[in-house]
Amino acid sequence: MPDRYSDGFRSQVAFVTHTRDYRSADVLPALARHGFTTTERPHDRETERLIGQFDPDLVVLAIDPRQDEDLALVRNVARTCKAQIVVVAPGPHPHGLALALEAGADVCLRDTDGVEMFSAQVGALQRRKMAALAEPEQDEGPSTITVRDLVLDFDRCQAIRQNETIPLTPTEFKILAYLARNAGKVVSPVEILRAVQDYTYSEREAQEIVKVYIRRIRRKVELDPAEPSYIVNVRGFGYMLERRSSRREPARASEAA
Structure with a gap:
């Protein structure tokens, strides 16, 4: 060894x-x-x-x-x-x-x-x-962000729902954390990958790669991945983490799949 x-x-x-x-x-x-x-x-x-x-x-x-x-x-x-x-x-x-x-x-x-x-x-x-x-030495805002029953703990790099840790990979957590720090704001796939991978992809490449990661994250985070209420897609622009206190109506959530 x-x-x-x-x-x-x-x-x-x-x-x-x-x-x-x-x-x-x-x-x-x-x-x-x-x-x-x-x-x-x-x-x-x-x-x-x-x-x-x-x-x-x-x-x-x-x-x-x-x-x-x-x-x-x-x-x-x-x-x-x-x-x-x-x-x-x-x-x-x-x-x-x-x-x-x-x-x-x-x-x-x-x-x-x-x-x-x-x-x-x-x-x-x-x-x-x-x-x-180096992140612990930087002041990047609150150590946790809560969206309804989903809690993101940035110190421990964990996503928790109803006292259970969601098994996210490091890249999945970084993407979810980036969306959380920009909750309520639409961010493009290029912005997401630039933030978590320090590398700039073309718009088409970024769309395909982020689509895969978002699908994986939704499977683990959403109660019903077919009707996402946390991560929504604003077609033609990117993705947004909902910061509203209540779940979207199913009819509207289906538009964000």
């Missing part, structure tokens, strides 16, 4: 596993340039145990998300470890990227995106992590 505490400093560890051929000659040097100590191996039945043993900061999965077993790997990693997850998929298959995001990936890239994009996304993940570590 890599020594993560030499000289008193905790090094960054990346765990790379793959179910298919991919350009490791691009991925591994890029991780090294960002200061990661990397463990790389093909996926097998020992993979998830080893991820738990290494407790990495970043997991890179070079998989094909069109395959059910590969999607299961993403779900299992997201459920069992706190690391940020980057999926590298064969392209061009945008539906596969959406499936990987739904399964729990934080970032999805295609082989065709190239090493520059991979490196930029890894750098963005690191910047977001450093910013999150």
Whole structure:
């Protein structure tokens, strides 16, 4: 196991596993340039145990998300470890990227995106992590926000409803937190991703990616995801977290699906 505490400093560890051929000659040097100590191996039945043993900061999965077993790997990693997850998929298959995001990936890239994009996304993940570590020292407003029976605890990075913690991934919580801090205000998909990923996507890319995350968040937060009352969609503009004290009428809520 890599020594993560030499000289008193905790090094960054990346765990790379793959179910298919991919350009490791691009991925591994890029991780090294960002200061990661990397463990790389093909996926097998020992993979998830080893991820738990290494407790990495970043997991890179070079998989094909069109395959059910590969999607299961993403779900299992997201459920069992706190690391940020980057999926590298064969392209061009945008539906596969959406499936990987739904399964729990934080970032999805295609082989065709190239090493520059991979490196930029890894750098963005690191910047977001450093910013999150610095957040307690910043005065960014109240430590909790309550919308009806939904409570967002920013100190603990938790969403709670009726005394039960909602199992959100780090990116899902960041998106919900951003909407909460802007409750009652419509924010565009581009604004949302810029705030939580420190990377600017095109309007079309941002719409597709945020749509996936909002669907995942609604499944966990909304009492009836088919009739959302917390996160509503203002068509053509973006998303808004309702700050009203009562639930929207079903007829109106259905317009925001």
